[in-house]
Structures are given as C-alpha cells and as structure tokens.
Amino acid sequence: MPEHAQILPGTLDLLILKAVSLGPLHGYGILLRIEQISKQALLIEQGALYPALFRLVRQGLLKASWGTSENNRKAKFYQLTPAGHRRLREETEGWDRLVAAITAALRTQPEEL
Amino acid sequence: MKSLAFLQTIANAIFRRARVEAEMEEELRSHIRDRAADLERSGMAHEEAERRARIEFGGYEHVKEECRGSLGARFWEALVQDLRFGGRLLLKAPGFAAVTILTLALGIGANTAIFSVIYAVLLRPLPYTHPEELVVGFEDNLQRGIPISGCSYQDLTELQESGIFASIGGVNRHDLTITGSGSPALVKTVVVTPEVFPVLNAKPLLGRYFFSGDEKKGSAPVALVSEGLWRSRFGGDSTLVGKSIMLDQRAFTVVGIMPASFKVPVFSDHQEIWIPIVHDPLFSAWIPNRNQHWLRAVGRLNPGVTLARAKAEAGAVGQRMEKEFPAENGGWALRIAPMQAAIVEDVRTPLLILLGAVGLVLLLACVNIANLLLARTSSRTKEMALRQALGARRGRMIRQLLTESALLGLLGAALGLMLAYSGANALTALLPRDLPSMHNVQIDAPVLGFALLISLMATALFGLIPAFLTTDSNLQFNLKDNAAHSGSGSGRLRLRRFLAAAEIGVATILVVGAGLLMRSLLTMTSVNPGFTPANILKAEVSLPRYRYSSPQQWKTFAETLLERIQAQPGLKDSAFAVPVPLANGQIALNFTIADHAAPAAGTPTTADYVSVTPEYFQVMGIPLLHGRYFAREDSDHAHPIAIISESFARVYFKDENPIGKRLMFGFPPDSNVVREIVGVVGGVRNTELTQEPGPMMYVPFAQAPFWGGNLVVKSASPPATTVAAIRDIVRGLDNDLPVTDIVTMPEVLDASVAQPKFRTWLVSAFGAIALLLAAIGVFGVMSYSVASRTRELGVRAALGASQSSIVRMILLEGMKLGGVGLGFGLAGALGFSWFLKSQLYGVTAHDPMTLALSVGVLLAVAVLACYLPARRAMRVDPMIALRCE
Numbered sequence: 001m002p003e004h005a006q007i008l009p010g011t012l013d014l015l016i017l018k019a020v021s022l023g024p025l026h027g028y029g030i031l032l033r034i035e036q037i038s039k040q041a042l043l044i045e046q047g048a049l050y051p052a053l054f055r056l057v058r059q060g061l062l063k064a065s066w067g068t069s070e071n072n073r074k075a076k077f078y079q080l081t082p083a084g085h086r087r088l089r090e091e092t093e094g095w096d097r098l099v100a101a102i103t104a105a106l107r108t109q110p111e112e113l
Numbered sequence: 114m115k116s117l118a119f120l121q122t123i124a125n126a127i128f129r130r131a132r133v134e135a136e137m138e139e140e141l142r143s144h145i146r147d148r149a150a151d152l153e154r155s156g157m158a159h160e161e162a163e164r165r166a167r168i169e170f171g172g173y174e175h176v177k178e179e180c181r182g183s184l185g186a187r188f189w190e191a192l193v194q195d196l197r198f199g200g201r202l203l204l205k206a207p208g209f210a211a212v213t214i215l216t217l218a219l220g221i222g223a224n225t226a227i228f229s230v231i232y233a234v235l236l237r238p239l240p241y242t243h244p245e246e247l248v249v250g251f252e253d254n255l256q257r258g259i260p261i262s263g264c265s266y267q268d269l270t271e272l273q274e275s276g277i278f279a280s281i282g283g284v285n286r287h288d289l290t291i292t293g294s295g296s297p298a299l300v301k302t303v304v305v306t307p308e309v310f311p312v313l314n315a316k317p318l319l320g321r322y323f324f325s326g327d328e329k330k331g332s333a334p335v336a337l338v339s340e341g342l343w344r345s346r347f348g349g350d351s352t353l354v355g356k357s358i359m360l361d362q363r364a365f366t367v368v369g370i371m372p373a374s375f376k377v378p379v380f381s382d383h384q385e386i387w388i389p390i391v392h393d394p395l396f397s398a399w400i401p402n403r404n405q406h407w408l409r410a411v412g413r414l415n416p417g418v419t420l421a422r423a424k425a426e427a428g429a430v431g432q433r434m435e436k437e438f439p440a441e442n443g444g445w446a447l448r449i450a451p452m453q454a455a456i457v458e459d460v461r462t463p464l465l466i467l468l469g470a471v472g473l474v475l476l477l478a479c480v481n482i483a484n485l486l487l488a489r490t491s492s493r494t495k496e497m498a499l500r501q502a503l504g505a506r507r508g509r510m511i512r513q514l515l516t517e518s519a520l521l522g523l524l525g526a527a528l529g530l531m532l533a534y535s536g537a538n539a540l541t542a543l544l545p546r547d548l549p550s551m552h553n554v555q556i557d558a559p560v561l562g563f564a565l566l567i568s569l570m571a572t573a574l575f576g577l578i579p580a581f582l583t584t585d586s587n588l589q590f591n592l593k594d595n596a597a598h599s600g601s602g603s604g605r606l607r608l609r610r611f612l613a614a615a616e617i618g619v620a621t622i623l624v625v626g627a628g629l630l631m632r633s634l635l636t637m638t639s640v641n642p643g644f645t646p647a648n649i650l651k652a653e654v655s656l657p658r659y660r661y662s663s664p665q666q667w668k669t670f671a672e673t674l675l676e677r678i679q680a681q682p683g684l685k686d687s688a689f690a691v692p693v694p695l696a697n698g699q700i701a702l703n704f705t706i707a708d709h710a711a712p713a714a715g716t717p718t719t720a721d722y723v724s725v726t727p728e729y730f731q732v733m734g735i736p737l738l739h740g741r742y743f744a745r746e747d748s749d750h751a752h753p754i755a756i757i758s759e760s761f762a763r764v765y766f767k768d769e770n771p772i773g774k775r776l777m778f779g780f781p782p783d784s785n786v787v788r789e790i791v792g793v794v795g796g797v798r799n800t801e802l803t804q805e806p807g808p809m810m811y812v813p814f815a816q817a818p819f820w821g822g823n824l825v826v827k828s829a830s831p832p833a834t835t836v837a838a839i840r841d842i843v844r845g846l847d848n849d850l851p852v853t854d855i856v857t858m859p860e861v862l863d864a865s866v867a868q869p870k871f872r873t874w875l876v877s878a879f880g881a882i883a884l885l886l887a888a889i890g891v892f893g894v895m896s897y898s899v900a901s902r903t904r905e906l907g908v909r910a911a912l913g914a915s916q917s918s919i920v921r922m923i924l925l926e927g928m929k930l931g932g933v934g935l936g937f938g939l940a941g942a943l944g945f946s947w948f949l950k951s952q953l954y955g956v957t958a959h960d961p962m963t964l965a966l967s968v969g970v971l972l973a974v975a976v977l978a979c980y981l982p983a984r985r986a987m988r989v990d991p992m993i994a995l996r997c998e
Contacts, residue, residue: 026140026143027140027141027143027144028143028144028147028148031144045171046144046148046169046170046171047170047171047172047173047175047176047179048171050137050140050141050144050176050179050180051176051179051180051182051183052183053183054180054183054184055183058183058184066136069143069147071147071150073143073146074139074143075140075143076136076139076140
C-alpha cells in the first residue's frame, strides 16, 4: 500500500472538480476516482466529501442529476457546469504557480543567496 | 446562473425540505452500500464490510448536518427555530407579551394612521398627468393689505398670452338655484373658463366639457352636471345630456356629466354644477371690469418651463399691467404657486406636528419595551451564558434575541395595522377641503411599507441594547447566581433608570404640547365673537336672478318675508342680512373716504361689507358705540347711510368723530355710492374666531338689496319649530324657493374651531398615552430597583430605619429620575412648541402656566408610579430579606 498524504485544506474542492471533469460521477465514484488519479496517494475522509459536494452544487460549479449507476442502482451523478470548468482552470493554474514557487523556495541552497 | 442556483437551493431548503432530506439520505446510504460492496469484493465478510464502511464514513448524522449547512438552509432553518422558540417564550409570559404587543400596536397603529393622511395629502402627487406642471395663479395687493385675491379677467388673458402656460383658465364659485325636476335647491356652482378642463385632464362621464365657443357672448347657456347631482336629482338619467335644466330660472343645456372624482381645485369641497363665466348672472357683469380681481387661475406650465421662470414672467406681466393701468392695477402683483402646495397649505404644519407627536409616542413605546426587555435580561442572561459555554457564538445569540424582538415588532405591527385601518376613516377630518376626492386616505402599499419600516426600526430600537447586554460574554459573572448584585446588574439598573428618565422627558414634550394646544383651544372658544350667538339660527334664501331681476323685487321680497316671520309667535327678533359672520364668506370692498387725506401706504382700503335690515344689530347683540342704528325710515328713497365698526373708526378716523363723515363704496356695479356714517358699532369676528375684528361697513338692506340673503332669527323655541315656520312662510311666498344652509350660530362657532379641536384632541390623546407609558416605565424601574435592593432595605429596617424614611428614600429616588427627565423634557418641549407656534392662539409657545401645570402633572404621575414600589420597600421584612440570599 502506498504511503498516504494528508490533503491540504482547500484542495478537496479542486480535486473533486478535477475528478468530475473527467466524466460525470456519483459520490462514491468521485472518491474512487480521486484515489485512482492520485495513484492511491491521497486519502479522502469519506464523510467530508458530501458537504463539499453540496457546497459546490450551491456555488453553481457542479450540477447534480439522478441517474442509474453501473450496478443498476439509482444514484446522484455530478458533472461540471461551465462555471465549474472555469474555476477548475483557474485553480489549476493557481496551484501550479503555488507549487512552482514553493518548490523553488524549498530547493534554495545557501550558495544561491 | 449562480444566483439562480442559490435561489433554487433556498427554495429547496424551505419548500422541499422533506424531499431534499430523503435524497440526501439515499445518496449517503448508497455510498456506504457501494463501499461495503467493494470491501466485500476485496474479501471481507459481509457484516464486517458493512461495519467497516460505516466506520470509514464517519459520524453519519454529523455529515448530514454539515451537508444541510452546505445547502445554505441554515439561515431559514435558524429563523424558523428562533421564531418557534420566541413564540413559545411569549406564550409562557402572556402578560409581558400582551403589554408589549399592545404598546407597539398603539404606537405603530397611530403612526400608520397619521402617515396615511400625510401620504394622501402631502406626498402622493395629485391625480393628474404631470401634476408637477400644475399651478395656481392669483394676485395680491400688499399696499392695500390684501394677501390673496383673484386676477382680473384682463390679467388672466395676459397670462394666457404670455406663452409660459400650455393652458390656463380662471375660476370662481357661487351658488345658483336649481328648479324643476324636484324641490328647489341651491347648487354649488363653479364658474369657469373652458381651459380649466384640459388642464385638469377632465374626462366627462357622458357628453363633453366646455369649448371656447361656449364662452362667447351670446352663445347658448350650457352647464355641466356632477355625477353626484346627476344621480341624486336626475336619477342617473342617461338622456339628461342635451336636455335643459333651470338654474336661477334660466334654461341651461346640459352638455356633459362630470365624474365624481372631478373637482376644480383651490376652493370648494363640494361642486355640483359648472357653467361658463359669461352665462353666470353675477360674474358675467364683472368681465369687462379691470378693477375686479376675482378669478383664481388654474393652469398647466408648458413643458420645460420651470416654476421660477413662470413666477418671474407672471410677475413681469403684473408689473406691465400696473404701469399701463395704474388706476385699476396699482399695487396688484401677479403670483404663481404650485397647485399641490396651494391645496395643502393650511394643513401642512398641523399634519407635521401630529406626525411629530405620534412619532414621539412610538419612541416612548420602544423605550418602554426596551425597559421591559431589560428587566427580563437577568433571567435570560443565565440562559445565554449557558449556551455560550456550550459553544454558541455571540452573533448567533444576538440574532436569536433580535428575532424574538422582531416577532414582537411584527405582531405589534399587524395589530397596529388593524387599528390604523379602522382609524384612518376617522382621520379624514384632517384633510383639507380642496383635496381631490379620489385622493382619499387609505391603507395602501406605501402606507404598508411605512408600517413595516417603522416596526423594524422600532424592533432595532428596543431590541438591540437588551440583546447586547444579555449576551455580554462575562461568563463567570453571569453563571453565578446573583447577577442582580453584581457589577453588571447595577450597570443595567443605571441604564434602566436612564431609559425611564428619557420616557419622562419624551412624555413631558407631549404633555406640554397638548397643554399648549388645549389652552389655545380654550382661548379660542371663549373668545368674544362680537355678537351673542345663543339662540340664534340662520337660514339662507336665494332668489333666482332671472325671476327676481330688479333690486326693487329683492327688497320687496326680503321685507315681505321678514314681516311674515316677525308676525309669528316667538320669532319677533328676526333680521335679514348678507353675509352672516363666520357662516358665509366675506365681501371685502374698496372704499374711499371723502374729504379725507389718503391713508398711509400699506394701509388696506378694503373693509368687509354687510347689508342688513335695521333689526340685525339688536338680534345679533352687536352693541352701538356712537350715533344710531339703522331705522325703517332709511329706505331706498332716503339719503344713503352707513354704519362702521369700531376698528374701522379707530384705524381710519383715529381721534376724529366719524359720525357725519362720508364714505364712497358699494357692491358692484354700484361701487361709487357716497354714504354718510350714522353710527359706530362693536367689532365682529367676521372671518375666523381667531382673527381680531377687522374694519366693517354696514348698509341698510333697503338701500343695498341683494338677490337673497340670510334670515337671522333669535328665538327661545326649539330650532326645528323655527325652521318649520320659516319653510312654511317661504313656500307661501314662492313655491320654487329653497331654504338652505340652516344652522344655529353656536353650531357655526363650533364648526369654525372643528379642525383645531380635532387636532388638539388627537395630540392630547397622544399625551395621555405618553403619560401612561412613562408611568409604566418608572413603575417598572422602581419595582426592579426595590426588588434588587431587598437585602439593603432589610438591613436598613433591621438597623432601625423607620418605614416613612424608607418610603421617603424610594420616592426621592423616583423624583430624581423624574427631575432629570423633566429637565430634558422641558428643553425638548420648548423646541417642539416652537413648531406649534403657528397653531397657537392667545398662548405663547412657552406659556408659564402650561409649563408649570405640565411639570405638576408629570411629577404627580412619577410619584404615583413610585407609590407601589415604595410601599413594597416599606413592608420589607428584615428577617426574610436577610435570609433570601
């Protein structure tokens, strides 16, 4: 089993948006998808997922609709709204910048000063 | 998009909460089921997998609660929760709830009712298109002391040609006798030029209004009939248009029916017939006369013409006319004023005063409720401290307390609106007479908005301080049992004392205001009108000019009528007069004094003209000061004479003896009759009770007859008997003559003070409510003070303080409170009475007697309010007091 990383506060929303951007999913599916795309490195606290989903729907970034799951059960599927797409793009760029900056900062050697 | 989603979630949260809950449940369950299935697939036993899935998921109910929070349903849910809780609290303390809600309802209801009148009168635009373009025109002559009068026909024509008005017409009013189609009656007639109708957006119910052709000399007489008269007299006959009706025994063709809502503004509340000026028996003769300033103008400005420009241009026209016609227009200035302002002028200040007074009542109600709420804080404080200890945020608790206050506020508003609704009709007495009738007082959207606004403001006012104090976060203090003895408790008492003092202050303002108005009314009603109204009745008889066309006929009619009346038992003291003081309008006429230097500039040269039969002065009880009364011998063949009033003699003859002097005046067209003064009589309040008697000139009716006038009868028999006798005699003389405007002189006097009386009554009622509220406030604070000092009082009693000294101590405390409030209140009252000044008669705004009386009343109320608490303090049993810790 790979080592689990604690997810940073505020990044759960970004991960959900990313997961859903790859195709409509129901709640449990999102959980699995995040684990899958993070190569099992990120572990989501299951109970925290739903409040985040409800919040994203309220913010108009996700759209929820009832459909049938792969095992033929009624399930609530989430997909990105245009606003959600926009937000994902912005957040991803922001994240990249942040990571680049922090990485650069952490790699700094004494002689570079 | 986002807001739509937001709205939808809120809608879901409120209206489809059950469905949302079910869906949430299903979503979360299916998650756990899926997870369990996955775990089972990875080799776990069924039960174990399910258990594990549930554990991994975390606190199920907690997650649901968090989801609900994310849904944004918190606000509404919390509101519902708070309202429910607040409602339960109110039910648990029904006395408190009833007192607060009733107090608020009174305050809000009274404010809403008064505001509904203010809105109808001062704020709502007149019901015409572009009401801001509507103006009235008039003239004044300050050199002669005439503040407001009409324009001459020629001046009106100049205005019409000035180019600043889209249209402007002239109006005046008088009464005509309608005969045929029912019993003869006097109808309120407005004489107009045709421009008036388009200016006022008139739309006839049937037929047409007047056009310029109807104004031509020699055109056929036409008339418009009001909807009211059409229904009452003609039974709503739709074929009336085109038929003729008899006005003053002359046939007028009805060309249209005007709807009940139509009224020509500025004078007259009641209008039944409109006719063109040229066809009026009286006014048509005045048209060519530049000297007659008699037409009020009603006009609409051209679009883009400002009021300032219109005023300036009208002023310029006036100056030009003055230069061109110095004899007729000397001193006359043309004025323009906005129509709405002209209509509401007289009632603006009184209404604003009422609004101020009623606003103070609401303020007082709020302070009172704040005080009551503060009294409950000590018990609520513990509850709040406990909740705070359990993790509630302060903002949330303040919100809860404010929601409770708002619940009170809204319940008060609802009850208040019901009060306002039932009271608004009674307030129509406050309306100016000229308000267009479609403009009635009603509880409509803006008024409802006002009620909601003030109830929310009131809520904030009485709810905020208690809410902040109750949630004061000094936890340990509040959790300890003895908040009343702790520092914060005494601070609260200080605040409550301050509020009670403020209540006394506000009540002082209202009591002083009401006192001033009452004294003013008393002075007004006890003023000597210059005649003795007791047992006098007057009735009007008007002669149609087309049947009674000559002055000789008018004289003969009046003399015959009077002779027959006087022959009746008990009706010996009768006279005939035009006009009667206070009951009719005045006839102000120009006069010149023969062989006399012209009076100083600025002295009016008009006096009120009255034509009377010789008996008039004795019947009315107007005393003779010099010379003699009129006599039978002063007939139309005799030498023309006049009697002047005391103030006429004082102003124009000063130290000279006026008897034997000659005046030149007369009712048009006989304006230049030279008359010798034969007597001086006492002054009479002719226009209003509150107006000092002005100069008056009397002439013998025989020498200056009118087409009708007033029978003035002094009789000890009941009015109904007298009236029946008068009607019989008039019918005996002419079957087509109406007897109208029958009223006793005491009623006339009453009616002349009806408006101030009603307003005084209202302010006094507000003052009484204010006193009651202040008394409750002081009582509450003093009771609280005594209760919280039980131990101290017990110690005092134990140490030998006498009961009377304890009572004295409590009363002194109350007096201190009252004194501070009174101090501020008197300062405020002086400010308030400054606004009252224009409404006061015979009392100064800082009348010492009223102030002293008000102070006395307030102190008495304060003492009374302290009495029960003081008694309780006196009865404190030292043993119980000491043990109660």
